[in-house]
Amino acid sequence: MISKRIIPCLDVRDGRVVKGKNFEGIQDVSDPVELARYYNETGADELVFYDITASVEGRGLFTDVLRRVASQIFIPLTVGGGINTVEDFDRVLKCGADKVSVNSGAIRNPDLIGQAARKYGNQCVVLSMDVKRVDGMFRIFAKGGREDTGIDAIEWAKRGEASGAGELVVNSIDTDGVKGGFDLEMLDAMAAAVQIPIIASGGAGKREDFAELFCHSGVDAGLAASIFHYKEVVITDLKRYLREQGVEMRL
């Protein structure tokens, strides 16, 4: 059987890995290539790189970082941030990405998912969504979590799957950065709505949070950033612990 996956996420701005809390207060963490190498050595199953650069220079630095990582680290790489067109898919795939994650680009142009899936295959298209509760509903937020789009998150996930997304990254704004555990209620609702793999994001603070996450069988992977970056949780230890708890893990 396939293993559950542990995925560190690297937010890259101007060639550096950074981390904020609840999408705010961005801090510099480290060099992306060094950090990627560390994650590869400690058993990460996959890496996600988000380009959170605003400038053209930053974008150039990002593709340079991606190329350097992809030429040294041979596990699946997903790239997101600033993906608005099929040409953007092309740009990062040529630099070594295996999968491309779309978020705001798909909100602005929902056809992007289908266009990219037809060209590169469903397995290449990851739909990433930032979800927050509003009046008891799960809503899609845009602009790094600042803007309520009014879109129902469950409907959006179903639509994404139908259009050709091969995987979902579901990030809970409500639990992000709080380190109180994943948003299990929301993840269960997502898992009940779609068949494609679900990567849970937002809220991991300790290894027990992952054990609890994988008790929810609809979830395929757990994604986190700061707890891995700051070595609060070391992936090798986490995976050993999860295997002891009966979760299938690649060790």
Place this chain on the structure above:
Amino acid sequence: MIAVIDYGVGNLFSLVSSLRYLGLDAEVTGDAEKIGAADRIILPGVGAFADAMAKLRQTGLDEVVTGQAEAGKPLLGICLGMQVLFDTSLEYGEHRGLGLIPGRVAPILDDLSPADRAALKIPHMGWNRLEIVRDCPLLRYSRTGDYVYYVHSYYARDCADSVAAVSEYGIPITGAVVRGNVMGTQFHPEKSGETGLRILKAFSEIGG
């Protein structure tokens, strides 16, 4: 030199990077002369079977690859590049492959039990455990229990004589095949971390 066949299918960045990382001389090429001069051939591939075969035929590379393989040159097909080594595929109709390994390519879904059909996601995507069922040079540095990375919805079947390793996904999924100098992996060694690098290294030593 390892010739990585360029026929306009898929992204070769990681494969070439991993070969170079191992210190191997690799060249992406669709040139028959260069392929003829190479010590080994890798046939990559991502996408649909029929498209891949059409592109191989259009470029005449189907005959180049088949000819080289029949002359005894080590050939490794990866993912869709492994699937085209077989006789036929049932991906969107029935299509003829290169016929270098007896067997056929069929949808995973059709062979799953009703319970697994509901429980297992298709594509079979992620890290799965290898079970080695035959000793072969390609897997000389690998062990049962190693994890490799798969992304596919179709798999090779009716090829018991050439299966070297399988991974369990409701049914035994053909993971690696070997028939003399013709080899293939359904998984992506170039995405399978250290385990994958060891398999590429083993391939680079075959017949050398």
